[in-house]
Amino acid sequence: MLEKILELRSRSMSITQIAKECGLTIGQVKYLLQKDRVKPVTPPPARTELEWQLPAFYGRDIVKVMTQGPTVLFIYWEITWPRMRMVASYLQADYRHIQKGLRLYDVTERLFDGKNAHSVRDVLVDEEAHSWYVKDVEPGRTYIVDFGLYEHNRFCPILRSETVVTPQNSKAGWGEPLVEPVHDSATPSWFENFSSYSLYTKTSNK
Known part of the structure; x- marks a missing residue:
């Protein structure tokens, strides 16, 4: 669903239009878009003890x-x-x-x-x-x-x-x-x- 919302958003459609197209409420569309913006950042791998020596x-x-x-x-x-x-x-x-x-x-x-x-x-x-x-x-x-x-x-x-x-x-x-x-x-x-x-x-x- 999120992929479809992002695709419609890339076409400059409004949130109201996207909600109607996807059969969702405006609040649900906003929630999914906000969730996509705050994806957790994967931390870089920790250095081994040997690399710090x-x-x-x-x-x-x-x-x-x-x-x-x-x-x-x-x-x-x-x-x-x-x-x-x-x-x-x-x-x-x-x-x-x-x-x-x-x-x-x-x-x-x-x-x-x-x-x-x-x-x-x-x-x-x-x-x-x-x-x-x-x-x-x-x-x-x-x-x-x-x-x-x-x-x-x-x-x-x-x-x-x-x-x-x-x-x-x-x-x-x-x-x-x-x-x-x-x-x-x-x-x-x-x-x-x-x-x-x-x-x-x-x-x-x-």
């Missing part, structure tokens, strides 16, 4: 450091397999079994050149780990972190983080900054001289 990896080499308090750092990293295999090839070792680790540099108020840190601390991480908590760091200090490999008692840095400043363990005085200004970090000098074929020495053109 963030990707575990982004396919790029990165090391990030975040403060979790005055004495705790949270470090996460992603090292692509091409880079890991390239370094392992240079070390002549199976990259799946090379010990991975972090090296923390205290570079507070230093223009860090790779050798002038106040202190250096090594932290070994599990083979399958992609993040690590480092505890017992000093409050109010500036840190840089290298991710690298240990082979034959030698640490080979692969990537270096930006600087991060741990908060003070006490209230800041009036007008004092909450954190100290820091300088941008440099790429590890060891990796600057590394190619996929061999190590090479930087030279300057004269």
Whole structure:
């Protein structure tokens, strides 16, 4: 019946004419037309839990450091397999079994050149780990972190983080900054001289 009413309506017939043509009352015609206008809208299908999840990896080499308090750092990293295999090839070792680790540099108020840190601390991480908590760091200090490999008692840095400043363990005085200004970090000098074929020495053109 509704289809016939809509067809007659498309011919510009009045509701009175449609009611007479269909043998209905005017109220019945109005009701059917109103019901057609308010059809329920079908909601889009709900997204699955998998569609809402963030990707575990982004396919790029990165090391990030975040403060979790005055004495705790949270470090996460992603090292692509091409880079890991390239370094392992240079070390002549199976990259799946090379010990991975972090090296923390205290570079507070230093223009860090790779050798002038106040202190250096090594932290070994599990083979399958992609993040690590480092505890017992000093409050109010500036840190840089290298991710690298240990082979034959030698640490080979692969990537270096930006600087991060741990908060003070006490209230800041009036007008004092909450954190100290820091300088941008440099790429590890060891990796600057590394190619996929061999190590090479930087030279300057004269």
